[in-house]
Amino acid sequence: MHTLMEDLRHIVGGAHVYTDGDLTAWEQDWRKRSHGKALAVVRPASTDEVALVVKACALFRKVNPASGVSIVPQGGNTGLVVGATPDESGCQIVLSLQRMKNVRSLDADNLTLTAEAGCILQSLQDCAEEADFLFPLSMASEGSCTIGGNLGSNAGGTQVLRYGNTRELCLGLEVVSAQGEVWHGLTGLRKDNTGYDLRDLFIGSEGTLGIITAATLKLYPLPAAQLTAWAAVPSLGQAIDLLGLAHRHLGAGLTGFEAMGQFALSLVTKHFPHLHVPLRLNSPYCVLLENSDHESETHARTRFEHLLETALDQGCVTDAVVAGSLSQARQLWHIRESIPLAQVEEGLNIKHDISIPVSHLSDFVQATDSLLQESIPGVRLVNFGHLGDGNLHYNVQAPEGMNAAEFLRKHEENVNSLVFDSVAKFKGSISAEHGVGSLKVNTLEKYKSPVALEMMRAIKRALDPQNLMNPGRVIRV
Numbered sequence: 057m058h059t060l061m062e063d064l065r066h067i068v069g070g071a072h073v074y075t076d077g078d079l080t081a082w083e084q085d086w087r088k089r090s091h092g093k094a095l096a097v098v099r100p101a102s103t104d105e106v107a108l109v110v111k112a113c114a115l116f117r118k119v120n121p122a123s124g125v126s127i128v129p130q131g132g133n134t135g136l137v138v139g140a141t142p143d144e145s146g147c148q149i150v151l152s153l154q155r156m157k158n159v160r161s162l163d164a165d166n167l168t169l170t171a172e173a174g175c176i177l178q179s180l181q182d183c184a185e186e187a188d189f190l191f192p193l194s195m196a197s198e199g200s201c202t203i204g205g206n207l208g209s210n211a212g213g214t215q216v217l218r219y220g221n222t223r224e225l226c227l228g229l230e231v232v233s234a235q236g237e238v239w240h241g242l243t244g245l246r247k248d249n250t251g252y253d254l255r256d257l258f259i260g261s262e263g264t265l266g267i268i269t270a271a272t273l274k275l276y277p278l279p280a281a282q283l284t285a286w287a288a289v290p291s292l293g294q295a296i297d298l299l300g301l302a303h304r305h306l307g308a309g310l311t312g313f314e315a316m317g318q319f320a321l322s323l324v325t326k327h328f329p330h331l332h333v334p335l336r337l338n339s340p341y342c343v344l345l346e347n348s349d350h351e352s353e354t355h356a357r358t359r360f361e362h363l364l365e366t367a368l369d370q371g372c373v374t375d376a377v378v379a380g381s382l383s384q385a386r387q388l389w390h391i392r393e394s395i396p397l398a399q400v401e402e403g404l405n406i407k408h409d410i411s412i413p414v415s416h417l418s419d420f421v422q423a424t425d426s427l428l429q430e431s432i433p434g435v436r437l438v439n440f441g442h443l444g445d446g447n448l449h450y451n452v453q454a455p456e457g458m459n460a461a462e463f464l465r466k467h468e469e470n471v472n473s474l475v476f477d478s479v480a481k482f483k484g485s486i487s488a489e490h491g492v493g494s495l496k497v498n499t500l501e502k503y504k505s506p507v508a509l510e511m512m513r514a515i516k517r518a519l520d521p522q523n524l525m526n527p528g529r530v531i532r533v
Contacts, residue, residue, distance in 0.1 A: 060125065063112040064098050064149075072099040072155070082150045085141045086134050087407075089495075092142035095125065097150045103230060103238060103269040106151070110267065110524075111236030113149060117522050126527050127151050129263035131174065131205030134197040136407060139262045139493025139529050140205065153204050156269065159183050167275045168227060168244040173204025173268050180273070189275040192219040192311070196393040204268050210260035212489030214389075217444035218311040218348070219276070221489065223259045230270035231258050234520035242272045257515070262491050263526040265519045281353035282311075283360050284346050284385035287367070287376040288339035293418040294372040295343050299444060301372070302345060305363040309356070312346030313444030314392050320440040323398035324391055331391050335375050343443070344392050395440050399451060403460030405438065406452040406471050410479050411488035414446045421450070424478040428452060431474060432467055447488040450475065476503060492530045500531070 065073045074082075074097040084091040100106045110127065117125045124147035130140045131153055142148040156174040163169075164187065171180055177198040184191040193206060195213035205211070206222045207229070219225060228243040231254075241255060258266055289295045295315050302310045321336045335342055349356030360378060367373035379385035399405050412420045421439060428435050434455030441448040452471050454463035476486050480503055492500050501509060512531045516523075523533055 060112060060116045061096060063116075064096065064109060067108045067112065068098055068100045068105050072101070073097070074099075079150075082130060082133065082152060083141055085136075085138045087136060087138075090138045090141060092144050092148070093146040094128075094142040094150045095147055097152055099152045099155050101155045103156075103232065106153075106156075106232045106267055106269055107236045107238050109149075109151060109236075110232050110234065114234065114236055114522060114524055117524055123147060125149065126524050127263075127267075128526050129153065129204070129208070129267045131202030131208070132176065132197070132200045134201040135205065135209060135493060136409070136490045137487070137493025137495045139209070139491055139495075139526070143494075143528065151267065153202065153267075153269070156204075157202075160270065162187055162189075162275075163244060164189075166244045168272050169275055170228075170242055170244075170270060170272045171203055172270045173202060173207070175203045177201050177203060177206060184275055185278065187275075188278055190278050191225075191273060191275055193222055193225055196396060203271060203273070207259050207268050207271055208262050209491040210489070212442060212445070212447060214312050214314060214392075214442065215346075216442060216447070216489075217313055218308060223256060225274050226255065226259060226271050227274060228272040229255050229258055229268055231266045231268055233266045234522065234525050238269075239266075242270060244272050260491070262493065262530050264516060264530050265525060267525070277350065279348035279350055281349045281351075281356040282346065282385070283349075283353070283356050284312075284344065284379040284388050285360060285364060285376055286334050286379075286388050287343045287345065287364065287373045288335040289341050289343055289373055290339065290371070291418070292341055292421055295341050295443060296414060296418060297370070297372040298343060298345075298367050299414065301367055301370070302363060305366070306347050306359060309347050309349050309359070310345070310444070311348045312344065313442070314344040315440060315443035315448075316342050316344070316392060316395065317437065317439040318342075319436055320395050320398075320438045321391070323402055323438065324394050327398040327401040328394055331387070331394060333391055334377055334388075339374060344388060392440070395438070396449075399438055399453070402453060404464050405454070405460070406464065406468050408450040408452070408472075408475050408486075409447070409488050409490040410450055410475070410484055410486060411445070411447045412479065412482050412484035414443070416482045416484075417443070417446060417448070420478060420482040420484070421448075423482075424450070424475060427474055427478065428471065431470065434458075442489075446484075472499065479503075494529050497528065497530065497532060 153174040156172040436453040438451040
């Protein structure tokens with residue numbers, strides 16, 4: 057190990073190889089569910105340095121196979137499935153990309169931006185906006201998550217309904233392979249039908265096949281107007297009816313459609329009383345809608361108000377408010393984005409990031425709610441998420457007064473089985489946007505088809521024969 061540490065210090069500089077002191081920022085996941093032990097934290101400043109680090113580790117592993125040395129790529133460490141922190145072996149290098157945060161170029165004619173993997177998402181949004189463009193990827197962690205991590209997990213967020221997941225926003229990648237070679241794939245082409253799509257292979261692979269070091273991303277014109285509404289709906293089924301109306305009335309202008317259960321919003325009120333949650337008390341669900349218009353604010357408001365009037369007449373909305381300013385819109389979105397933070401304040405909980413066909417969502421929630429309440433009397437269900445694309449954060453909180461840690465120890469396995477079996481019954485996915493990481497490796501093997509699993513293993517073995525890259529995550533080989 058001593059020789060490897062010397063090589064790594066030579067490559068990135070001694071000041072950027074950490075082996076002692078408090079490494080919690082890199083060793084502990086965001087939810088504080090896992091705290092591993094790194095052999096070292098290494099912080100390269102360029103793609104060439106990443107490649108040399110990987111080569112050094114690959115060579116050391118080849119010469120010393122019993123060492124168990126491997127690499128865990130890490131961006132902002134905001135993941136929720138323990139996929140970017142080291143295990144407890146003390147043999148893993150955390151390769152932090154936080155120093156690689158440059159925007160390399162912005163091509164206004166091609167509507168693209170090329171940035172390094174360590175760029176903070178919000179910085180990319182700001183860079184695009186300064187040039188009068190929109191980079192539409194948006195999520196609660198955008199102030200700290202990085203674009204490399206977003207790509208590695210194929211992150212979703214609040215505007216997937218209109219713009220798609222991170223995969224749909226990426227045109228090209230630069231990747232360091234498990235052998236330390238660099239694939240220069242930073243094309244800005246929207247059409248390139250020349251064989252296997254390597255870009256899509258690495259996106260969503262969670263650092264198990266190679267290390268994304270840069271990406272070329274799509275930009276869009278800034279909308280002329282963006283309006284936000286908050287609507288109370290009598291049921292999840294009627295929220296889905298509202299979604300159908302919104303599609304018909306707004307078309308591509310519908311850029312966000314979030315549903316929030318009453319208990320989820322009650323946690324925001326409880327833990328962040330300065331946030332005034334509208335229409336919560338008299339409705340089991342509230343919906344947050346966003347309308348982006350490329351004509352004018354008057355045009356946007358007319359269409360929006362007509363949609364809500366129709367929804368009120370048809371009974372799928374009982375009351376609604378339209379934000380009168382950008383500040384009010386941000387306050388409404390802040391309420392939605394505060395739900396996960398309010399859950400943290402309430403105590404440990406069992407998180408589920410699931411997707412179900414929109415047509416089956418209401419039936420899924422009704423059936424699964426009943427199963428959980430029958431199994432655990434008094435259980436509290438924190439149900440919210442991106443209803444427009446069928447993605448729910450269907451989380452389970454301990455009954456009032458029960459110790460949260462004890463609840464997890466006693467019920468987590470059973471709750472997960474119950475929820476995931478129900479997801480499978482309704483033809484859904486156990487992971488919509490958070491990834492698999494290490495938390496869901498065993499679960500994936502239960503719910504993914506054997507054929508799909510073996511194809512995934514074959515890809516992993518072919519691209520990473522030493523199992524150097526983030527082993528034990530996504531798929532076991």
